[in-house]
Amino acid sequence: MARLLVVEDDAEIGELLRSSLALHGHDVTLAADGRSALDGARTAAPDLVLLDLGLPDLDGLEVCRRLRLLQPDAVIVMLTARAQEMDVVVGLEVGADDYLTKPVRLAELVARVRAHLRRAEPAVRADGPLELGELSVEVGARRVVLHGEEIELRPKEFDLLARLAEEAGAVVTRETLMSDVWDEHWYGSTKTLDVHVAALRRKLGEASGCRIVTLRGHGYRLDVD
Numbered sequence: 001m002a003r004l005l006v007v008e009d010d011a012e013i014g015e016l017l018r019s020s021l022a023l024h025g026h027d028v029t030l031a032a033d034g035r036s037a038l039d040g041a042r043t044a045a046p047d048l049v050l051l052d053l054g055l056p057d058l059d060g061l062e063v064c065r066r067l068r069l070l071q072p073d074a075v076i077v078m079l080t081a082r083a084q085e086m087d088v089v090v091g092l093e094v095g096a097d098d099y100l101t102k103p104v105r106l107a108e109l110v111a112r113v114r115a116h117l118r119r120a121e122p123a124v125r126a127d128g129p130l131e132l133g134e135l136s137v138e139v140g141a142r143r144v145v146l147h148g149e150e151i152e153l154r155p156k157e158f159d160l161l162a163r164l165a166e167e168a169g170a171v172v173t174r175e176t177l178m179s180d181v182w183d184e185h186w187y188g189s190t191k192t193l194d195v196h197v198a199a200l201r202r203k204l205g206e207a208s209g210c211r212i213v214t215l216r217g218h219g220y221r222l223d224v225d
Helices: 011-023 034-044 060-070 085-093 106-118 155-166 174-182 191-204
Strands: 003-007 027-031 048-052 075-080 098-101 130-132 135-138 143-146 149-151 171-173 210-215 219-224
Touching (some): 011 027, 011 106, 048 060, 060 085, 098 106, 135 155, 155 174, 191 210
Parallel strands (some): 003 027
8 A cells, every 4th residue: 555645735626636546545645735745745754746736835846846855765746737848847857757737637647646656666677786887877776876976866767777777878769768667558748758868967977978868759878988
């Protein structure tokens, strides 16, 4: 049974989400504003957070950023009426793993939650580290070390890097990455993949000797100098 935190200021919608997810066997805590959400995250330690961005007290993006600091391993799914691509990109960059645009179909929401929880375990496993130039990817320990210093990665960032590292020098298609790192029955946009790749590029930097190359219309390739 997974622990879920639903953050929704509309009482009717919040109760609908809570009851629907509870029917699928989840332990659901409901929060009506940003401060209650942060308190709930501290006490309940949720596995997954459904976060409405239109909150009455705090900006939803700021709540997302704080939630990520409080619960670095939790999955955060934004619920937003903001359909502009930039709003979604900003949300993903401050810590969200995924987003759903309102109005959302309950069947899609439940399926997306199930997919995220199923993929919460490491997406790839291997014996021993993967040595990539100055970068070492320790899959079993879920650690990335550069020049002897550990780099802090979010769970999906690690899974994505490990998947690319498995086939360093070869193209891995977008479809394969979405299936292996997120879920084979993924619903909706793949923008989350692009945002996670951009985050990895920033964190690895040029000193790692590794570059994630975009092949438009195909996918990504991890090159090692």
